[in-house]
Amino acid sequence: MESRTLGSQGLTVSALGYGSMGTAVGYGPVDDAESIAAIRRAHELGVTLFDTAEMYGWGKGERLLGRALAPLRDDVVIATKFGLTRSFGSDSRPEHIREVVDASLRNLGIDTIDVLYQHRPDPNVPIEDVVGTMKEFVESGKVRFLGLSEADEATIRAAHAVHPISVLQSEYSIFTREVEPLLPVLEDLGIGFVAYSPLARGFLSGAVVSRDGYEANDFRRHVPWWAPENFGGNRAIVGELTDLATRKGATLAQLSLAWLLARGGDIVPIPGSRNPLRVEQNLAAADLTLTAADLAAIDRIAPDGGIGGRG
Numbered sequence: 001m002e003s004r005t006l007g008s009q010g011l012t013v014s015a016l017g018y019g020s021m022g023t024a025v026g027y028g029p030v031d032d033a034e035s036i037a038a039i040r041r042a043h044e045l046g047v048t049l050f051d052t053a054e055m056y057g058w059g060k061g062e063r064l065l066g067r068a069l070a071p072l073r074d075d076v077v078i079a080t081k082f083g084l085t086r087s088f089g090s091d092s093r094p095e096h097i098r099e100v101v102d103a104s105l106r107n108l109g110i111d112t113i114d115v116l117y118q119h120r121p122d123p124n125v126p127i128e129d130v131v132g133t134m135k136e137f138v139e140s141g142k143v144r145f146l147g148l149s150e151a152d153e154a155t156i157r158a159a160h161a162v163h164p165i166s167v168l169q170s171e172y173s174i175f176t177r178e179v180e181p182l183l184p185v186l187e188d189l190g191i192g193f194v195a196y197s198p199l200a201r202g203f204l205s206g207a208v209v210s211r212d213g214y215e216a217n218d219f220r221r222h223v224p225w226w227a228p229e230n231f232g233g234n235r236a237i238v239g240e241l242t243d244l245a246t247r248k249g250a251t252l253a254q255l256s257l258a259w260l261l262a263r264g265g266d267i268v269p270i271p272g273s274r275n276p277l278r279v280e281q282n283l284a285a286a287d288l289t290l291t292a293a294d295l296a297a298i299d300r301i302a303p304d305g306g307i308g309g310r311g
């Protein structure tokens with residue numbers, strides 16, 4: 001698979017990464033053996049970037065990813081995140097970051113975190129103090145590269161002035177385009193971009209069902225795209241996108257990932273799937289080329305993304 005460079009500090013990864021949130025939380029029942037097989041299949045097919053976070057099962061997701069990647073450690077880039085609390089608040093106090101980073105290293109079973117992200121800005125802790133703390137880990141060798149997630153322009157600029165930020169991770173897909181005004185800013189600053197939920201949390205996967213079809217603890221039951229007043233309109237958009245994909249001999253998920261790859265040379269989508277076959281299907285997107293006419297057709301079909309917003 002093609003490589004892409006994120007930022008100006010030497011972080012190079014596969015054009016498509018692997019998002020492991022669903023292996024621990026959010027999308028219904030999990031089968032650890034199948035998740036491990038999916039992670040290893042991604043690596044066999046050329047994926048080098050693997051994404052997790054403290055809050056994906058509060059250690060469970062990191063432990064599973066660490067187990068799956070243990071035999072492959074030297075071949076892969078492992079990214080994790082700190083800064084959320086169990087009640088969905090923020091906690092980026094320096095003492096808390098230190099505790100979380102040490103726990104993440106233990107959970108993942110590694111000596112160095114390749115990419116450490118602040119998961120969300122913390123309104124109670126100045127970003128300069130947060131990045132000042134993250135920088136200490138780079139200096140001590142516990143972390144290689146720094147990232148932010150869902151940060152705005154002012155936060156990114158202030159952070160980057162304390163220590164180079166290599167990557168911003170925010171939601172980006174055909175259904176969620178609100179990050180686009182930030183992309184030229186990132187380019188100017190020499191910061192790469194990781195697109196999370198690139199399949200719109202499964203709405204663009206080809207396997208969407210109405211919200212009642214998901215398990216009680218599946219968070220899509222609360223996402224506005226699935227609300228009854230929006231679901232039909234979003235299904236119609238997906239129907240047109242699927243027709244376009246079919247005409248190109250591709251799946252909807254492949255079209256959606258290829259669209260992101262075509263938006264910029266330093267954009268790396270991180271689709272998630274707990275199933276080896278679905279991983280394989282999705283990664284074929286790296287070989288799908290979209291023409292200017294395809295991109296224009298996608299803009300016509302979904303000019304404002306998904307109806308109802310991501311919540």
Ligand SMILES: NC(=O)c1ccc[n+]([C@@H]2O[C@H](COP(=O)([O-])OP(=O)(O)OC[C@H]3O[C@@H](n4cnc5c(N)ncnc54)[C@H](OP(=O)(O)O)[C@@H]3O)[C@@H](O)[C@H]2O)c1
Binds near residue numbers: 021196200272
């Ligand atoms: N920074 C942040 O705040 C943040 C927030 C959310 C996510 N993330 C990261 O981004 C990664 C990806 O986002 P995501 O997992 O939310 O959503 P996603 O990649 O947009 O979609 C994942 C969903 O699509 C399904 N799926 C994937 N490929 C499929 C296929 N070919 N056919 C049918 N279904 C398919 C998956 O189910 P199966 O697993 O059953 O295949 C899963 O339910 C996460 O894993 C996480 O690492 C970061």
